[in-house]
Amino acid sequence: MPELPEVETTVRNLARSGLIGSIVTEIEVLWDGSIQGERAEHFRSRLLGRRLRAISRRGKYLWFQFSGMQHLLVHLRMSGSFRVRGWSEQSDPYERVLLHFDKGVLAFRDVRKFGRILLTTNPEEVLRRLGREPFDWELTPELFHALLSKRGKMVKALLLDQTFLAGLGNIYTDETLYRAGIHPKRPGNSLLPEEAYRLLDAIRFVLSAAIENGGTSLGEGKGNFRSHDRPGGYQNYLQVVQHSGEPCPRCNTLIERTTVSQRSTCYCPQCQPFTHNPQH
């Protein structure tokens, strides 16, 4: 499931694809539902002939900047991915939107059709709703603790809330809370400063490691994450996700599975006690 590391991996691969600087020569919308806020034909006419200037990321959004003040925001949601291929190369049945460039085709594929593409002249309208980037240098440990201490929500729900912090999804919240030794149901405002500091460290550590490994690709299914057809490698480093019922790598207690915010949640009841955890 694309979270920050998978989106970042996608951006890095796209940046190396050679498309930046070239012009959109044709657009095929194969599934209208992928286009947000306007009809496919209108989308097509606005983007046709534009030059791709830059590709970046904000939270879980991919951000394509085109000439003429056109910005394409793409949210991959559950199963979206990109692939760059030659015009004559085999298409696949899950391609939803195709942007043709002189150098090849940028294909948005999305098995579950949850992904969304928004063309806008004012990307901030969407992006300003997002919380801070986890690697934002202005997000100090002290600030992170202050933000947490204002909220009574369960800490996992906060980490999943994109307006609180941008980029974490179900996999990395669990891995992060495990690394920090914090129970997912602890209210945000119950975390002591040292715990908040530990949590921010864990977020950065886990996300960095995941990015270095090209993200996480679970299973072999058609909807699982691939950037440019390449699976990531971080699934080999998961500590609790996908390991419920197995012994904790640190203390051998069996990993438990519960539900937080309608999300399946894995944690170690020994390493992540519900009470304040000073020893970690």
Added chain:
DNA sequence: AGTGGCCCCTGGCGGC
């Protein structure tokens, strides 16, 4: 402010 429910959508999987 917080929680919970529903919806979108499809492949995968367990059960029979």
Added chain:
DNA sequence: TGCCGCCAGGGGCCAC
């Protein structure tokens, strides 16, 4: 072999 029903999951929206 094959059909059926259920599940996962990000985020938007709504009710309480």
